[in-house]
Every structure is written in structure tokens, then in C-alpha cells.
Amino acid sequence: MSPIFTIVNIFGLVTIGFSGLMATCLLTSAIADDGATTAFSQGSMITLLLGALMFVSTKHVPKKLSRQAGFLMVAITWSITPVFCTLPLMIYQPTLSFIDAYFETVSGLTTTGATIFSGLDQLPMSINLWRHELNWIAGMGIIIFAVAILPVLGIGGMQLYIAESPGTVKESDLPPRIAQTAKALWLVYAGITLACIVALRFAGMDWFDAICHAFSAMSLGGFSNHDSSVGFFNSLSIEVVLTIFQLLAAINFSTHFVALRKRSFNPYVDDREAIFFLILMLGSCLFAAAVLWDAGTYPDFPTALRHATFNLVTIATDCGFATQDFNQWPIFVPMWMLFLSCISASSGSTGGGVRMIRTIILMKQARLELFKFIHPFAIRSMKIGENVVSSKIVASVTGFIFLYFISIVILVFMLLLSGMDFISAFSAIIACFNNAGPGLNQVGPATTYASLSDVQTGVCIFAMILGRVQIFSIVILFVPEFWRK
Numbered sequence: 143m144s145p146i147f148t149i150v151n152i153f154g155l156v157t158i159g160f161s162g163l164m165a166t167c168l169l170t171s172a173i174a175d176d177g178a179t180t181a182f183s184q185g186s187m188i189t190l191l192l193g194a195l196m197f198v199s200t201k202h203v204p205k206k207l208s209r210q211a212g213f214l215m216v217a218i219t220w221s222i223t224p225v226f227c228t229l230p231l232m233i234y235q236p237t238l239s240f241i242d243a244y245f246e247t248v249s250g251l252t253t254t255g256a257t258i259f260s261g262l263d264q265l266p267m268s269i270n271l272w273r274h275e276l277n278w279i280a281g282m283g284i285i286i287f288a289v290a291i292l293p294v295l296g297i298g299g300m301q302l303y304i305a306e307s308p309g310t311v312k313e314s315d316l317p318p319r320i321a322q323t324a325k326a327l328w329l330v331y332a333g334i335t336l337a338c339i340v341a342l343r344f345a346g347m348d349w350f351d352a353i354c355h356a357f358s359a360m361s362l363g364g365f366s367n368h369d370s371s372v373g374f375f376n377s378l379s380i381e382v383v384l385t386i387f388q389l390l391a392a393i394n395f396s397t398h399f400v401a402l403r404k405r406s407f408n409p410y411v412d413d414r415e416a417i418f419f420l421i422l423m424l425g426s427c428l429f430a431a432a433v434l435w436d437a438g439t440y441p442d443f444p445t446a447l448r449h450a451t452f453n454l455v456t457i458a459t460d461c462g463f464a465t466q467d468f469n470q471w472p473i474f475v476p477m478w479m480l481f482l483s484c485i486s487a488s489s490g491s492t493g494g495g496v497r498m499i500r501t502i503i504l505m506k507q508a509r510l511e512l513f514k515f516i517h518p519f520a521i522r523s524m525k526i527g528e529n530v531v532s533s534k535i536v537a538s539v540t541g542f543i544f545l546y547f548i549s550i551v552i553l554v555f556m557l558l559l560s561g562m563d564f565i566s567a568f569s570a571i572i573a574c575f576n577n578a579g580p581g582l583n584q585v586g587p588a589t590t591y592a593s594l595s596d597v598q599t600g601v602c603i604f605a606m607i608l609g610r611v612q613i614f615s616i617v618i619l620f621v622p623e624f625w626r627k
Contacts, residue, residue, distance in 0.1 A: 145208055145211035145214075148206070148211060149215045149218060151196065151201065153215070153219060153222070154192075154195070155193070156193075157193030158189075160223065160226055161186045164230060165186050167182050167230065167272045168183055168186055168268070171268035174267045174268065176267045176268055176269075178230070178234050178266040181229075185226075185229035189229060217616055220607050221607060223251060224247035224250075224251050225244065234269060241600065242592070242599065245591065245599050246258055246273070249365075250277050250365060251276050252280065252609070253280050253362055253364070253492060253610070254363070254579055254610075255461065255577075255580075256462070256573065256590075257590050257591065258590055258591050258592040262369050263367070263374075271353075273367075274353070274357040274365050277357050277363030277365050278357035278358075278360065281492040326399055327395045327396065334387070334398065335356055338356035338360055338387045339356040340352075341383045342383055346380055347380060351368075351375075354366070358463070359384050359463075360387060362461040362491070362494075362577070364460075364463055364578075364579040364580075371464045372384060372463045373465040378448060385451060385452055385456075388463075391461075391492050392487045392491050393413070394415065394488045394491055395490055397410060397413045397416060397488075397490075413488075414502065414526055415488045415489065415499045419487075426458065430450040430475045430479075439471055457483050457580075458483055458486045459487055459493055460494045460576050461579070462573075462579020468587060469582050469586035469587060476569075476582055480569060480572045480573065480581070483576040484496055485497075493577075494576045494577035494609050494610060495578075496546055503524070503535070503539045504543060506524050506526070506531075507540070510522060524536065542613065545614070549617075550572065553571045553575065554568050554571045556601050557571065560595060560601070562598060566581065566583040569581030569583065570584075570591075573585065574602045574605035575606070575609035577606060577610055
């Protein structure tokens, strides 16, 4: 039997799940009487019926997927699920074009946080909740994707997941089965999210704002229910809370799980990836603040440090909140922030980009090559902590880095060809590919992506999806040899 029927069956189940998510927003809309009840009732019903049709009509097919079908399933899930998620938006706002609605839901599900909406403060409560639910559910989905889906496809495996977290995460530290591991990480994710909600409430947000921003912070999604994002609150305590939880979200969730299970901070100390990440964040915040103070952007160093820290951390972790229009800062700082968005987040976190572990491996490989150049007959293995990194992992990282940068170059040129200026094109692709959200100039933090043409919006959508699934899962579909038996 064709594997396409298995894909339809699994995707039908996913679609039914999203109809359930819409139902939670339907309940919110009914309670708040915000005018979006019809949008969610119709959207949920259409999604449920189509999902049930796909699931029931293929319920007797084998559930085992080939490698090729598995990759196709990943591509279909990340590209077609947002189509269903557009229904409440388009029903509520009939003038909204499909491409713009699709951009918004892709941005939510890839935890990018870029938006085409303005007037967020006036949107119905349920519509804003829907946007943030997409962020939150996708944030956990990213971790499950890394732990449970990639191993099934044969391009990750628990061995690769462990290898990408040297020094802290060992197979004995995690539940023995992939499903148990996914459940454990989900509980950690939900628990930290709940802590973030409570902390934001005590910091001064109302409960709804706290829920929305906690969902965004833990998924590193960056959506806000205010046009001025976190700047709406102008609160140091809120910025401190969000900064802490964004840093937590950018660290491997397996490290959080092990630390909680052992009731010890030692797993964080042993996690070389987390240590490199935190040191880089600390140094970058101090240096960026010094640059802003020296340029006269802010009158004193403490003020410069406050704004530099929050905005740098939120972009570097690929979240995408904002309190300031950093598009007006000395160009070095926002460019450095965008660079950090490429490399900072840890593997096993909700962040995007290259990931810190690949950066460390690449740096160590460069150093090893220099050592071999000086000592051509010496034999030395690459180590991270006490763990030896295999040549297979190094080769995989090298291939990924090449695809990562060549993809960015091609996508930037596509936007340049469409007529966009270089800074806008470059920052838009970096922000979308790394799932960081705001860029510079035309797509800066004080604006939205609404001014983009349909072609430019389509390029950014592709960049978001390609970056979120870590490139290989999409690119492999275009390799002819992959489809040969």
C-alpha cells in the first residue's frame, strides 16, 4: 500500500489536534464575548471534519513509515498545518489575504514571531491567544521533533541527540524510550512555562498578558499582544523576568530535566554548550551597552545596559521581543545581535539557527586542523569535555553549516531581485531563517512585515520553514538519489 495513505492518516490526527486547540480559543472568545466566536467555531469545525475524514478513511493502513515517507511527512506537517491555522484569522478578518494569514501562522508555528498584524492591542482576546498558542505548542513540537521524529527518520537518533549535548546528557540520564523522553521534556517545558506565567504576574502583568508572553518566551516565539511588544509595559522587573526565562528556553531542555531530577545545578555546570552560551551572552550585553553609552544613545551606562541586555538576549535567543527600536542604534549592535541569533541557542532548546554545539564543534575542528598543519603526523581526537566527537558528527556539522550559509545567500539574493534594499533583505532572511522575528529597516522592530510584496512574503515563509526543520529535512526531498530504492 502506498505510504501516502500512512502520511494522510498521521496528518489527519495532527489536524484533529489543532481543531482541539481552536476549541480552547472558542471557549475564550465565548467567555470574553470578543466577537471572534464564529471564526473559531467555523474554523474548528472545518479542521475537525477534514482531519477526521483523513484519519478515518486511512485508519487501517500500516503505521510504519519509510525514510522517504518520513521526510515527506515532516515537510507536509510544517507546510500544510499552517493552512488550517489560517482559518480563524481569515474568517474573522475576510479582507486578510491568504498569503498574509499563512505568513502569520507559519511565523507562529516556526516560533519566528514576525508579524503582519498591526493594531494588536485591539485584536480580540481569542485571536491573540490563538497566535500565542501556536507559538507555545510549536515550541514543544520542536523539541519532540529533535528527540522523537529525527531518530525515526535516521538523521538524528538518540545517539546524535546525546552527542549534541556532550558533558551533561547521557542515555542513562534520560528515560529509556523515546516516547518517555518526549513526555518528560514536555512536563519540564510546561512546568517552566507555568513558573514564567506566575513570575510575570507578580512582576506586574495581568493574567492574560502573562500567559501570552510566557507562551512566547518559553517557545522563543516572540509574539506579543501589544504593538509595542514588551516596550508596552516599560517595566524593568518584567524585562528581568523575561530575560531569565528566555535564557532558560535557549538551554537544552534535557539539561533542565536532569537538573530537576537530580535536584542539582551541576548539570548546568557540566553542560559546556550552556556555559559557552551564557558567557557569550554576558560579554555581548556588556560590550553592546558600552557601545550604546559611548555613542550617546543613552545618557548613562545602567540605562544602556538595561536596554542592551533585554533586546540583545531576545534576538540572540531567537525569541524576538523588543522594548526599543534598535534599528536606530549604532549599526554594530543590531548586526551583532543578528549574528548571535545564528549561533547562540543550544541543541534541544526551542531556539533556531546553527545552534551553539555546532559552533563549538566547528571552532574545535578549525583548531584541530591548525594543529595537524603544524604536527602532520600527530594523532589527536576532538573532544568536548571528556567526550570524543566522532568524525561522522563533524562531517554532518560541516555539511549543515555549508547548506545553512548557502541557503541564506540564495534567499537574500531572491529578496534583492524583488527590489528590496540590502539591509532589509539581509536582516529579514537572517531573522526568518533563524526564527528570530524582527530585522532592520523595512522589517525593523518598530514596523511589521506587512509592507512586503507577496513574492517577498513567500520567500520569508520558505526561509522560516527551512530554518525551523534544520534544512536537511527539506533539501533532501530535492535530491534525486534519495527517492531511488
